[in-house]
Amino acid sequence: MSALPNKAEPTPAPPAVMRSAVTLPAFPDMTPARWTVTSALVALAAGIPLVMTNQYALSVMVTTLILLVLNISWNFVLGVAGVWNFGQLAIYALGGYGAGIIMLHTTVSPWLAVLAGGVVGTLAAVLLAFPTLRLYGIYTSLLTFAFAVVIQYVIVNDGSGLTGGTFGLPIVKGLYSSLSLAASARAYYWTALAVVVASTIVLAAVGHSRLGIALRGVRDAPAYAAARGVSPMRYRVIAFAVSGFLAGIAGGLYVSYNQSISPSAMGLTPMSIDVTMLVIGGLGTATGPIIGTILLAIVQTSLVSHPGAELTILGIFLLVVVVFVPDGLAGLAARYWRRISAWAAEDDQSGEAAGPGEAAEIPEGSPDPNVA
Amino acid sequence: MAATDLVGIAVTTIILGSIYGLVAIGMTLIYGTLRILDMSQGSMVMVGSFVGWGILVVAGLNPVIAIAAAFAATFVLGVLTQLVSVQPLMKRRNAIDFEMVTFITTFAVAMILTNVALELLGPQQRNVTPVISGGVNIYHGVNLPYQSMAMAIVSIALMAGLGIFLARTRWGMAIRAVAQDLDAARLMGVPVGKLYPLTMGLASALAGIAGVFLGGLYFAYPQAGDLPLLEALIVVIFGGLGSLPGTVYAAYAIGLIQATAEVLVGTTWSLPILYGVILLVLIIRPYGLLGKPSEARL
Amino acid sequence: MSEPMLQVAGLRAGYAEATVIRGLDLAVGAGEVVVLIGPNGHGKTTLLRAISGIIRPAAGQVLLGGKDVTGWPAERIATGGLVHVPQGDGLFAEMTVEENLLMGAFPRSSWRSRRKELAGVYERFPVVAARAAQRGRTLSGGERRLVALGRALMRPSRIMLIDEPSLGLAPVAIDTVYEAIAELKASGATIVLVEENFTHIGGIADAVHVLETGTIVASGPYAELASDPAIVQTYLGSL
Structure with a gap:
């Protein structure tokens, strides 16, 4: 999935403003130092199952990572595109049920089933996007x-037995049915982590691409964006599709890991927890869902x-x-980080290589890259 | 459809419509004035139910005291909710995400109230003595409990009272003035700093009274406000946000849809059918029945 | 001149990041009609909004009848006797003309005498009386302006701020509006009036100030400024 190099692809009527010859950097905020820190953190996260022997803690982490995939997908449509989509959990559940039913009734590879969950999620999201336009x-x-x-009512009251009603699907095989319990938990951990890392990188790149700029433009100044030839309709449908695919994948992972799915995966309580995670972390930012989801998972686990x-x-x-930190913890962290690096740059006058670049960036480091 | 079905539908429509209207009209009042969708209204219903339970069952006092106490408690709670979750954000009133942000903060208040009730009172469903017991057989087996009748009458009276308050009184007119042109209202000397909490207190108190009655029909328990909140949301959006007449029409329209669906396809499917109708209405009329893109309010 | 009714000193005000009023001084004596002339976008409306408290001044002082009201919220200043007829009239669109007028008497002290004041306004503006039951949004521009002026008369005021009363009106309607303002002046009202040019203010203005880029660049009696060719050329307004 390459989000950026697609620019050459012929589109029916590319809006003039978007056709600028300037190549947009995929990760304008990322300095080499930040890449190093990020890679180290990912490596650290990947190492956890090697030292973690507590099976309960590991299962909580896997569940959290899968939830994080869902939250990343939701953040894209809710935060970046600014569409008030409160149907994301239904899309997630549909993906889960789709994957689960395929695992249950066919012999195709469970990996394909998870991917099919993503496709189901995409279709459901696109279907939902049109009436919201x-x-x-x-x-x-x-x-x-x-x-x-x-959707929840249809699943609960399904008379054909396909969904299993309130009780959910019977046991499905999942991705790692041949592994031992401990080994499969580790495998799920790494799988979910890989999806989290990949989707964060891809969506961050998309966020800085023309698509992302167009989405934020439509979100913050719909009339202006439309006047510049950015079609709100097309971009909203694309945003739903991207986010729906990821939510469907999250559903597929969920059904594989839990070996089942029931209507309790959606509903008001899980939704309120997910919204809380997104808002506390920082809606619309790349790191927000990660910070919010992990933090709240810890709070939840300790208060269980x-x-x-x-x-x-x-x-x-x-x-x-919401009242005191409008841009969430990610925004708060970014502000402090900027203040610290500005202070460091002042101190360190002779900064070279990375120094000048960073110093030049600080004064105009505006938190919201508006189209205007 | 037999004649009893039709009478049953009519009766259910009036009862459901009146309850929905009472909870929803407060949300409309708040939306029209403050431009926020108050997600804490459901918890006010819940608090009203518990106050009803406390006064009627635990203290054994009479229903009038229960209603007055519910009004007072939820009025204060509504004022506090405004001061805690909305007032600090009013300076961001013109920001593009103001509705979203206040939606979330009032939702947070709802979360807090529901779960404080859960910790303090436990998850049990408490039976609330009906304000009035008994009922009357109005037509070949269609039974109308006095409780429902009283509830419909009180709801209609309260909605009418609110209408008169807004149309005739000094503060009622001030609420409408603020809804229509904030700066102009301030130039007339309307103290918006007091008016906003007052509006939210008033709306919450209506929901609280609805709670006393709903507690008698169903139970008092921490999640007792969830369903009324959803139904009120449907009503206000169906009617067009900020339109009081739209809200009243929508309340009875939704009551009618639900009553008909219950008779035709049973209780299980009535809610999804209702949502299906909402989906259709919003696709055809994106701003609800009487809603307008943004300017016209109250 | 004794204590001025309104005194503005070193006022700075504006919006988020743009300072519009840059250090402005102004004094209006009791019973005086002061007119501010200036091109669009040079801060006339912002000045009035800052005086009446709709926007909070960034610096400087506003004294109303000798009392410091700087930074007070608009509703408090309004209750204290300042009446502001805003640009675009500020009518409540979904309320009837009568309800609009009644809102003018909102402060508790004037609410008691609202019926009497209402009768007074209807007598003064028969057009308004004829529209009493109509909603604000259904009125013509001239009617709206008269309702806004009538609303301003619903409570006793120490000073009236009137923002571009001729804006967007047909010449006939402008004449009616200015007749009403002349009557106000005759009854001894203190008025600060804002206009884009000299066209309509002859016979009303006691003093005229020219406002450019947020400060007063020229001041004087009407007759003096209106005969200054340089100023007249800039603020064309056919005389």
Whole structure:
């Protein structure tokens, strides 16, 4: 999946403003130092299952990583494209059910089944995108949420036995049925981590590509973007498709790892937790979903025996972050990081190679790259 | 369809429509004035149910006290919700994401209230004594409980009262003025800093009263507000955000759809059918029945 | 001149990142009609908005009847006796003309006498009385302006700010509006009026200030400025 080099692809009517000859850097925020730190963190994360012997902790981590894939997909449509899509969990569940049903009733490779989950997710998302095109903000949220409720009811009340109703699908094989319990947990961990890393990189690149700029333009200044020839319709459908594919993959991973899926995977409570994760982390940023999901997974796990207190604390957290830290923890971190590096740059006058580049970037390091 | 079915549908429509209207009209009032979709309205219903339970069952007092107490408690809670989750954000009122942000903060308040109730009172469903017990057989086996009748009457009276308050009184007119032109209203001397919390308190108090009745029909429990919230959301958006008449029409329209679906296909499918209808309505009329793109409010 | 009714000193105000008013001084005596002339986009409306508290001044002082009201919220200044007829009238579009007028009497002290004031406005503007039950959005431009002026009369004021009363109106309607303003002046009202040019203000203005890029660049009695060829040439307004 190459997001960027597609620029040569002939499109029907490329808007003039988008046709600029300037090559957009895929990762303008990434300095060599940051790449090094990021790679080290990924390597560290990949090493965890090698030293972690606690099976419960590992299973929590796998679940969190799969949830993170879902949250990354949701962040793309909710944060980057700014579409109030509250049907994402239904798309995720459809992907899961699609993959699960294929694993259950056919003999094709479970990997293909997971991929099929992604395709189901894409189709469902595109289908959902069309009716939202004419809607505005809150109306979109109701329509997409209505979609989710209808899907959930259809799954619960399915008379044909395909979905298994409230109880969900019977046991499916999953990706690593031949491995031992401990080995398969590790394998799932690495698989989910790989998907997280790949999707973060791809979506970050997409975010800085023409598509991403167009999406943010449509989000922040719809009239202006439309006047510059950016079709809100086309870009919204693409955003839904990309995000739906990833959500479907997340659903496929979920059904493989849990060897089942039931309607409780969607619904109001998981949705509120996911929204909280995204908002606390920082909607629309690349690192936000990662920070929010991991942080809240830790909070949730440590409060697991007090269900009331858990959500109360999440609620307070959410309130405080939205009121006092409008751009989430990722935004907060970025601001402090900028202040620290500005301070370091002041101190270190003789900075070379990386120095001048970074120093030049600091004053105009605006957090929201508007089209205007 | 037999005649009993038709009578049954009519009765259910009036009852459901009145409850939906009472909860939804508060949301419309808030949206029209503050431009936010208040997700904490469902919790106000829940709090109202628990206050009803506390006064009627635990303390054994009479229903009028229960309604007054629910009104007072949820009014205060609504004012506090505004001060905590909305007022600090009012300076970002013109930002493109204001609706989204307040949607989330009021949702956070709902989360907090629901789960505080869960910690303090436990997950059990509490039986709330109906405000009035008994019922009347109005037509060949169509039973109308007095509780439902009282609820419909009180709801309609409260909605009418709100209408009169907005049309005739000094503060009611001020609420409409703020909804239509904030700066001009301030130039008239309307203290918006007081008016916003007052509006949210008032709307929450209506939901709280609805809660006392709903608690008598169903139960008082921490999630008692979830379904009323969803239904109210459907109603306000179906009717067109910020349109009070639209909300009232939509409340009864939704009541009718649900009552008909219950008779024709049973209770299980009535909610998905309702959502299906909403999907269609929004595809055909993107701003609901009486909604307008943005300017016209209250 | 004793204590001025309105005194503005060193005022700076604007929006997010653009300072529009850059250090402005102004004094308006009781019963005086002061007119601010200036081209579009040079801060006339912003000045009025800063005085009435719709936007918060960044620096400087606003004194109303000798009392420092700098930084007060608009509703408090309004209750304190300042009436501002904003650009575009600021009518409540979905409310009837009568409701619009009643809103003018919102402060508690004037609410009691609202019926009497209402009758007074209807008597003064029969056109408004004829439209009493119509919604604000259904009125013509001239009617709207008269309703806005009538609304300004619903409570006692110490000073009135009127923003471009001729804006967007047909000549006949402008004449009606200015007749009404002349009556206000005759009844002893203190008025700060903003206009783009000299066309309509003859016979009304006691003092005229020319506002350019956020400061006052010329001041004087109407007759003096209106006969200054340099100024007249810039602010064309056929005389």
